[in-house]
Amino acid sequence: MPRRVVITACSAITPIGHGRADIVRSLLQGVSGVKPLREDDLLSRYIHSRVFGTVDYPVAYDFKRLYRKTMGPVAYYACQVAKEVFETAGLDGAFMASGRLGVAFGSVHGSPTVQRGIYRTFFGGDRSEYAAIGAVDYLKSMVHTTAVNITRMFGITGRVISSSTACTTSSQSIGYGYEAVKYGMQDAMLCGGADEYDTTTVAVFDNLLACSTGFNDTPRLTPRPFDVSRDGLVVGEGAGAVLLEEYEFARRRGAPILAEVAGFACNNNGGDLILPNLGGITQTIRLSLQDAAIPADAVDLVSAHATATKMGDVIEAQAIHGVYGDRPRVTALKSYMGHTMASCGVIETILVLYMMAEGFVAPTLNLDEVDERCGMIRHVRKPEERAVRIAAIQNFAFGGVNTGLIIRKFE
């Protein structure tokens, strides 16, 4: 018998703020977190896109060396949002170590900052530099570094899932965490994703001509999802975590319930690894609604993946229209902070939770003139006071991976 799964705590570090108050203020005031690309003495000089969704404020970390010694920058992000979630949730220590709490958390590359240090040593060619590779560099840089640094810091002994599927990393974390709780394998899952400041990812998209380059002197004016003058995505950094609990477990311990995870789907386009695919996207949206057992017309808000690429936005608008028509509001939250890669799915989910809690819908930033090929859906152009009961969060990744999450306000 499937069980109900609820979200009981969340936290995010984003280019537009850390925590609910900062982030909501930025959404309501239309603040952008896109800033000039920083020089890195490696790749930045070759990159045409001079913008980055940047966390440019200090984050106060208070981790003992015992934990710090296996953490690169990406794990700092991950452990900080996890810490904030656990502080809010107040789970007792015995449960944390019971094996009934698991972690689903990932990043795109692990820690590129640490990997660069290793490569520098390898390519240095000097035998004496070999010792410069730290004994723990692998633990700091490996792809599942975020998940296992969280388990170590909080003594968690349950399942570990560490998706690394580019832009669907953290939406998969939530989805697979939801399934682990729904089908009784775990009673709670800490789910999310993180990615640190990294120019490697920018270079990849830049070489594919997928990055925004036309707003280098006015970073806040890009990305421009669905806008006629959009010219590509902007890479960003950040982290987010949500705590999923089985409903009865959460109710018994008196946890505040932020929303219910009503449905999830994930599929693959089964072909090209880069091009957006209308059939694949449409199918994942339909499957997520089917999993939630709700009709398309029950959805109030769609959080679009909308990276502001020329074709991606058009295909996504067609998919949204094909499933939902023009009824639900559609917002593109990457317009505020760029594409935070592994963390985008969970950050967008958290932003939707904030909007549900506060009764508003944030508009797509920089949407000055809607591309007519994207004009058949109901774009949000200015902040709207509006009760959101059911929201769909959709994310699509290189490799042809698509995810759809359905969350429902808990009433």
Next chain:
Amino acid sequence: MTRADIAREILRIFQEEFEIERPDPDDDLRERHNFDSIDAIELLVAIESYLGSELTQGEKKQAMDIRTIRQICGYVEALAKSRNVLAEG
């Protein structure tokens, strides 16, 4: 370098690198201070840097049973002696 220099340097490494303040010379570092195998490898790198020479794999393996600050100091003294850099005093 003298025995006193070595003891001072080891305590400095523990304080600055491992954030372990004033450990008792006979504390079991693993039991009392969570000093683990990762730290042991980092300590060997710090010792190589202090001595100014690489340790052989055999020398490194000898360190794996060490549990206390007193044993570490004795280990480094032996390494210094074998490299003719240990002075009396």
